[in-house]
Amino acid sequence: MKKIILFFMLCLTAFPMRADEGMWFLMFIERLNHRDMQKMGLQLTAEEIYSINNHSLKDAIVQFNGGCTAEIISKDGLILTNHHCGYDAIAELSTTQDNHLKNGYWAADKSKELKPKSLFVRFFVRMDDVSKRILSKVNPSMTEAEREAAVNKEIALIEKENNEGGKYVVSVRSFFQGNEYYYFVYQDFKDVRLVGTPPESIGKFGGDTDNWEWPRHTGDFSMFRVYADKNGNPADYSKDNVPLKPKHYLPVSMKGVKENDFAMILGYPGRTNRWMPAGGIEQNVKFAYPAWVEGAKTGMDNMKKYMDKDEAVNLMYASKYAQTANYWKNRQGMIDALTKFQTSKAKAGQEAKFNKWANQPANKAKYGNVVSTINKFYGMTNEKARHDNYLQQLLRTSSYGTVSRTLAKPLTAYAKADAAGRKEMAADMNEMIDEFFKEIYIPAEKDILNAQLKLYSTKSTGYAIAPMVEKIGKDNNGDFTNYVNGIFELSIFSSPARMKAFLAAPSEAMITADPLYQLSDELLKQLNSKSDDIAKAQNDFGASFRLLVEGLRESKIGTIKYPDANSTLRLTYGKVRSLPADKRNDAKINNYTTMAGMVKKYKKGDQEFDLPQRILDMNATKDFGQYVDKDGSMHVNFLTDNDITGGNSGSPVLNGKGELIGLAFDGNIEAMAGDVIFDSKLQRTINVDIRYVLWIIDKFSGAKHIVDEMTIVR
Structure with missing residues (x-):
């Protein structure tokens, strides 16, 4: 998915932007x-969207477990996010006997809500500009390492000054490639705790085939609840905690x-690279992303052959497979889109104009070598990127990598x-071992490691690979089967019994030998190594960047402002907007999809399209209740032209009154280059219609008590 952010009014008046491009800081909403x-x-005021002293929209938006977005939708702390955002927690809480991932789950009351081991939500309190303060600590004569040390020292002070004795988490973030800083x-x-989730056949309908595609028919949502102590403060899990x-x-x-x-849309978009130089785009398209795609597919194939045979193994690898598959398709789409739109060529043209400006007498001392230095770096690191x-x-x-x-x-x-220390650590060590082996299947791990080492x-022929891997490959004609089988036979890490036996007679030398x-250590060292020249x-x-x-x-040569x-809270605005007519979509206008269209995709027993x-x-009976659209159909997904990216998953889609109309969950593959360049004609956000969410909860699942908890506007 994709996104970005507009900044100061000065920039906006000089360079008018389309409303659907950009993500905005909430503190500047009055100016933006x-x-x-x-x-x-x-229909809202800026104060109703972002306020420090009064409640506002920003207080209902949370970052979900560090990587997604969610929103509060009831006075009792009920939160809504994507199914794929809750996937890890749902899988963790599932067993072969009670497979909530496969069959769905709805808590009959609050006592039946399920607590995963580790899950958190983050509320945004306030932000402020500290650019002048931080930049006063650096100068152009510093190396990047010296600059980073000076910046980090000041960041630590700012974070300590604003955390109120540990009550808050404070994060200082860099913007415009280190030219500005803000604290949050x-x-x-x-x-x-998990409140409910639809079956995977609904929450992940379409699977990898429909991922990043339109038309889409996916009920990508799950529901959780935030709990606090009796005073409304954050607290570790306790049966005495109450809904927030x-x-x-x-x-x-x-x-x-x-x-x-x-x-x-308000949310926590993860990362875009719209300031990336031409050389970086070229490196990704020709070197980095093709390797990513091939490596991801190799891992997926070797997980899948075991997942398909055993439901227990499927649960072990479901989350890792889903994450790998998502980025596998994303990176291939990026290759195709960036190539099609010749994005690096366009960037190179802009940089040529900049270079001409940079080498004018007034600018040469500061900017004259910028472009050549950037291009030199990419030329030196293309093969390393692969x-x-x-x-x-x-x-x-590979879990063993x-x-x-x-x-x-x-x-x-x-x-x-010492003996006392080991006694104190023993329970944690045993739990760590049990958790590790709960998530892996040794035959699959052998095949994943074997295939990845071969690949x-x-x-990786243009840059030196790990010496150990190179030697083993040469000695065995590129076949790592015997080697992998052998090290699993000898390693203490290959079984829980061996690792627990180690706890009884621990030896540091046993680990290093x-x-x-040894394989893992060498691989990690190789990844982190670089020559003095690089x-x-x-x-x-x-x-130079x-x-x-x-x-x-x-210079005002750049068009991005x-x-x-x-991963900081942003706002993007736009409109419901169709794509050109598509015969695959039965809807009257190609800005929404229907349940009838979903049923047409149905394939009995198919992992992606079963229902x-x-x-x-x-x-068949059109049993849609109050959630039916006025055209008589059940709407499932719809399109907007909002500008989002990964991290916006689960973000609320709001109407002009600040009411929830949908849930963002994906983007369209035609605009897959969106993290690098925004396409105002093709770029779309794919959203779950909130009425379909409510229908699934109420009519399909019989959990009307959860809908009754919400404030419904008809």
Whole structure:
């Protein structure tokens, strides 16, 4: 998915932007063309969207578990997010006997809500500008390492000054490639419980095939609840905790949407790269992303063959597979879109204009070498980028790729401790071992590691691979089967019994001599290593990229007037907007989809397109209740032209009154280059219609008590 943000009114008046491009800081909403938003249909004041002293929309928006967005939709702390955002927690709470991931789950009352081991939501409290303060601590003569140290020292002071003795989490973030800094104050709540989820066949309908595609028919939602202590403060899980009474929660609209309706999204977009130089785009398209795609597919294929055979194994790998598959398709779409639109060529043209400006006498001393330094860095690191992406996919898909960090470090600390220390650590060590083996299946892990080592050793040809892997590959003609089987036979990390036997007689030497440890340690060292020449080029690149962004803004050659996304709360506004007519969609206008269209995709027994029989029966009788659209059909998903990206998953889609009309969950593949360049013609956000969410909860699942908890606007 995709997104971004507009900034100062000065920039906006000099360079008018389309309303559907950009994500905006809430603290600047009064300056960021609030009048234009009103003309499009906004009926709220800036104070009703963002206020420090009074409750406002921002108080209903939370970051969900660090990587998604969610919203509060009741006075009792009920939160709504995507099914794929709650996926990890739902999978963790599922067993082969009670498979909530497969069958769905709805708590009959609050006592039946389920607590996963680790899940938190983050509320945004306030933000402020600290650019002058931080930049006063740096100067152009510093190396990048020295600059980073000075910045981090000041950041630590700012965070300490504003956390009120640990009550808040404070994060200082860089914008415009280190040219500006803002701090953000948050409050975290860690007692978050599962309230309900539809079956996976609804929440993930269409699977990998429909991912990033339109038309879409996915009920991508799940529901949780935030709990606090009796005083409304964050607290660790306790049976005495009570549902949070939020400062603000979103009313839910049943009115539906139509073409050109105002649509506003608030959320935590993860990362965009719209300031990325041409050389970086070219590197990704030709070197980094193809390796990512191939490595991800290799891992997926070797997970899937075991997942399909055993439901218990499927639950073990469901979350890892889903995450890998999502980015696998995303990166291939990025390759295709960036190539099609010749994005690097367009960027290179802009940089040529900048370079001409930069080498004018008045600018040459500061900016003259910026473009050449940036291009030199990419030229030196293209093959390393390919190498690193093959290796990273090995480490991401193999649980044993990082074992020297995930398991060996705590076990080494245990081995070094005295008898009293070991006794104190024993319970945690046993729990760590049990948790690790609960999530892996050794035959699958062997095949994943074997296939990834072969891919890495044969495809990373332009940059030196890990010496151990190179030697083993040469000695075995690129076949790692015997090697992998052998190290699993010898390693203490290959079974819980061996690891627990280690706890009884620990030895640091036993860890460092372990063959799986040695492989993992070498792979991680290789990933993090760089030559002195590359290290220097990277230092020079960091300074030059910062100057490029500064110079593009100063010269007004750059057309982007907002910093990249970085997981801070943003607002994007636009409208409900169709794509050109598509014969695959039965809807009258290609800005929504219907349940009838979903049923047409139904394939009995298919992992991606199966549906519960109850859905088929209710569709046949048009049993849609009060959630039916005025055209007589059940709307499932709809399109807006909001500008979002990963991290916006689960974000609320709001009408002009601040009422919830949908839930953002994806983007369309035609505009897959959106993290790098915004396409105003094709870029769309795909949303779940809130009426379909309510229908699933009430009519399909029989959990009307949860709908009754919300404030419904008809």
